[in-house]
Amino acid sequence: MFVRAYLRASTKEQDAGRAKNDLIDFAKERGLHIAAFYTENESGASLQRPELFRLLSDAHEGDILLIEQVDRLSRLNSDDWQKLKSELQSRRVRVVALDLPTSWIMATTADDITSRMLDALNSMLLDMLAAIARKDYDDRRRRQAQGIAKLKESGGYRGRKPDVQRNAAIMQMLRRGDSWNHIIAATGCSRSTLSRLGQQVKQEAA
Known part of the structure; x- marks a missing residue:
């Protein structure tokens, strides 16, 4: 054991x-x-x-x-x-x-x-x-969505600003063929961000 x-x-x-x-x-x-x-x-x-x-x-x-x-x-x-x-x-x-x-x-x-x-x-x-x-996860997500909706109604929600320099570096690493694990370890980005930037790189190459 x-x-x-x-x-x-x-x-x-x-x-x-x-x-x-x-x-x-x-x-x-x-x-x-x-x-x-x-x-x-x-x-x-x-x-x-x-x-x-x-x-x-x-x-x-x-x-x-x-x-x-x-x-x-x-x-x-x-x-x-x-x-x-x-x-x-x-x-x-x-x-x-x-x-x-x-x-x-x-x-x-x-x-x-x-x-x-x-x-x-x-x-x-x-x-x-x-x-x-x-349930706790769903409740927190719902409260977060409600808070964002209220801010949008009042014009106070700007969304998360993209990290332009970091994203450019990630896209360069993707073009170079670096592995996802290596990119995540080097930049601290999330997998969802990596997936989105990966799609942009694929569109560039198409």
Whole structure:
């Protein structure tokens, strides 16, 4: 059994590794060693998370996926959450979240019947917390949209100004054939920005 810690933040401006020490302390208290950390800055509302799926690809049956909070794993809609949950179940990976005390027992060994009972209980609680995390995400998006709409009505909304110099550098890197991962690491841009600029580069070449 290996413990694999997953750390996520939504944007480059946020520190995805903020909870690393909390995860290390949690593992130490239980005599466990974290075999690997998987860290990324991607939205929890999307399944497009390379590091999460690299973790699942590396995992073996019975391994622990350790997270700070359930919303670090999922702010997914219902369909996408079921896809991720099925992936976790098919690989027999145990999810342990610091904000879900009932999951902590999953970090210990237990007989088969007890393990199955705990799996069932934890699955229900994960479903509930994943749904709450998604609702929180939708609520914040709705409030943000309402705020922008009010500003537009009053003429106070100008939108986000593009970073012209950075975007020009990104487009040059795309023309040169640099990989997305390299560009993101070098510039801190989001994948959505990279995709939009990539389309512009393709249109230029057409």
